[in-house]
Amino acid sequence: MFDFTEKQINDCIKRCRNKKGWLNTKYVRSGNMTSLETRQLMKIIVIRELAFSNQVAFQDERYQICFELDKKDIMIEDLDRFDDLVLIHPALTDIPSKSLLSNETTLFELKHWNVLKCEWLEIYEAFCKYQNGQSIENFQYFHPIYAIPITTSDERYLKDQKQHILIKIYVFIKMYKAIKIGWKEIGSIYAEDTHNTLFIKIISEHYRERFIRRTNLVKLQEKQIIHSNKTVMLKKFPGIMKEHLERLSNDKSLDNADREFYKFTLENYNREPHSQGLEKAFAVLKKVALKDSQVLQSMQDFYEALPIVGKFSKQSGNKPLDNFFNSIECDGIGNFSPNYDLMSNDVPMLDRVLHQIREVLRASSDPRVIAAVSDWVEAESKILDFDVRISRRNAQKSKKDVDR
Known part of the structure; x- marks a missing residue:
């Protein structure tokens, strides 16, 4: 390894310590140092805990360092890579x-x-x-x-x-x-x-x-949740509603007032995608469906998927599509919940764990x-x-x- 004097190290620190973000050899190199020598110098600064690296070996051309120690956790988290110990874990x-x-x-x-x-x-x-x-x-x-x-x-x-x-x-x-x-x-x-x-x-x-399901297929068949076209439709429907609102917000064939209304509804949805914003978007699009063929088709697909979900389908039976659009009890998408509970013991343990993790992360501020x-x-x-x-x-x- 190249021997650096204290003056070289300190000069590099003074020159770079106020620079923001990740720094590669281009921003650190001084004089006639080679790229490898520069990365060796960067490594010394990291060892002294005056900067942190992007967790790549210093011999690698992708090696970078950052002097913003107060942002270390965030910048490390945002790296598109695994922590080193993951891939070498036994x-x-x-x-x-x-x-x-x-x-x-x-x-x-x-x-x-x-x-x-x-x-x-x-x-x-x-x-x-x-x-x-x-x-x-x-x-x-x-x-x-x-x-x-x-x-x-x-x-x-x-x-x-x-x-x-x-x-x-x-x-x-x-x-x-x-x-x-x-x-x-x-x-x-x-x-x-x-x-x-x-x-x-x-x-x-x-x-x-997966091994157990495959080798015990007959025993587990009754407890498996099969993702049919209908379950996929229900899962994707909030996103489909958002796409319709985005389209309507930019539809120049509509009046400015209508476009602004759809834009306002979309903004409410983006702020509260799992509560009132979602409910409002659903109510608005039900009315739009009566005059927009694309929204109508999505609503029909959603309606046809309802027999596999909970409260509404059990209480209301097979109501005609017209009733679905006009009935007060069909005004909120929150009325339609899956007929299986992802925290139920009938659901594989891993599905329950992942569901719990996703719900906690979604509730983050x-x-x-x-x-x-x-x-x-x-x-x-x-x-x-x-x-x-x-x-x-x-x-x-x-x-x-x-x-x-």
Whole structure:
């Protein structure tokens, strides 16, 4: 390592200590120092705790430091990477856990365990690429063809499986960032963990539950919640309402007063997306549906999904669509709640834990936490979208095969 004099170190500190944000070699270099020598100097300043790094090895060209010590926690949280100890944690080498296997393990169970192991290794490799700033889009999907029978063409099936895994990778990444940024909100609930160990436990439990569901499919079939097109519609409907309000707010064919009203409704929704703002948006769009075909179609889709939800559908029976638009009891979207409780013992433990985490983070007053959990939820919705799209395509293909 290059030997720096105290004068060189102090000169660098004086020159850089008032600079804001992350500093790379471009902003720190002095004289004829090479990039590596500059990063070595930056490392010394970090060791002296006068600055902090972006948790990349100083030999790496991406190495940066920051002198804003009062912002350290926030700036570290906002980094698009895992904490270093996550990817070297020994528990990651035991996913899915070997404890799931025993002397009584059947060949079918062993094959399925191997399928999950292959998938996890692909995800872990993607995590490493993400950590190193590389693209995670391109990876060679390995399908152990002996384990799961392929019912569609090999090429399309493999493409679908690869896309599904890629979406899941992004879900895990967004989940980690939400837990990390929101740890001050949920840390007291999981006092025995850090945000890193909790994330690792979540992944481990995810694969444990998948192994059990697959190998005990008949036993668990009655308790599984199947995400049909209707459940996806209900889950996405608040976001659909927001999209309609945004469109109407910018529709130049409408009167200025109408556009301003929709803009005002949208602003209320953005302020209170889970309470009065949501209720008001629903009431407004019910009236808009009578004259706007796009809103009408969304309302019809929502109405058709209602039989799978709680209070309203049980009390009101199969009411005509006209009643849905005009009945007072249908004025609030809050009347429509799922007929299953995500905190019920009938729901897998991991679903209950993730639901609890999301609800606590959503209630935060910190906009950074709210933004992080929103990114996580949006990433998860893409899995549902993908599953519905593939199911619909396969159903159409089956119908065509029958018609031939």
